Amino acid sequence: MPTSLFKPRIAALLVALLCWSGSIFAAPTPFTAHYQLDISGWPDATITHQLSRVSNDSHPGGGWDxxxxxxxxxxxxxxxxxxRGQFELDGDRVQAIDYTSAYSxxxxxxxxxxxQSQLQSLPDRQTALFELSRKAPDARCASxxxxxxxxxxxxxKGKTETLYYRVTDRGDxxxxxxxxxxVTVDTWDPEKRDRHLYFTFHREIPALLLKMRYVKEGEERSHLTLTDLTLDRPNDATGSTAER
Structure with missing residues (x-):
């Protein structure tokens, strides 16, 4: 494949992968998840996703809790x-405060x-993924x-994007x-209705993906599968535990 064609396709693929987050929302649980991504016509990829609590020392004088x-x-x-996206939780409110991304x-x-100033009105992609996963279990748009x-x-790049979504399934x-x-959510760009990302989130652990499928013009082009999971939860004796 000519280099001029290879580079933009790979870069676009990585950007797409990293995109895709009166009810009482589930509290976040720190985790480390590993996935296998199968892409039609491309080598398999590995993805690691971590959700972690940030020390207050990382934001001195910022007033974040x-x-x-x-x-x-x-x-x-x-x-x-x-x-990477950082956000503050204040009850049910989620406020994005910092975002970075890089590719090579x-x-x-x-x-x-x-x-922080650029994220006041709209969240970054990682924060949006977290929000989507918390809203999905009780979302009204299930029909x-x-x-x-x-x-x-x-x-x-800071460009505003709009995502439409509908809940399609709530099963094990x-x-x-x-x-x-x-809980499975069908998502799409209203200007590209022939392309759908189906996210399947854990119903009780915000941000945790179980599966993901990308479908274009009715054909599945790639799918993501959770292969390994470690949950970090409080423990009275040691302070934390790891579960699989």
Missing amino acids: NVWESTMRASIKVASGEE LVGIGDEYHLD TQVSPCELDYQNH IDTPAGTFPG
Whole structure:
């Protein structure tokens, strides 16, 4: 494949991967999840997703309290990408406060950053993914008889994007890492209705993906599967435990 065609396709693939987040929302649980991504016509990729609590010391003078960080890393043989979003939880309110992303292709890459002032009105992609996963279990848009739900966010360059979504299933999901309660959401760009990303989230652990499928013109082009999961939960004796 000519290099001029290879580079933009791989870069676009990594950007797409890192995109896709009166009810009482589930409290976040720190976790580390590993996935296998199968892409039609391309080498398989590995993805690591971590959700962790951020120490207050990381934001001196910022006035932030309950701060969390969502980080995704993707890699294939010739390229890699990483995206990180930090956000504060204040009850049910989620406020994005910092975002960075970077990719590298055969030694050539770029970096992006959105700061607190740029994130005041709309969340970054990682924060939006967290929000989507919390809203999905009780979302009203679970029938074609009602309008789809809508989520606005900023892409890695700060451009406003709109995501429509509809809940399609709330059932247990079998994965190589185990069986978990899931909720599946069909998402699409209103200007690209022939392309759909189907996210399957854990119903009780915000941000945790169980599966993901990308469908274009009715054909599945890629799918993501959870292969390994570690949950970090409080423990009276040791302070934390790891569960699989």
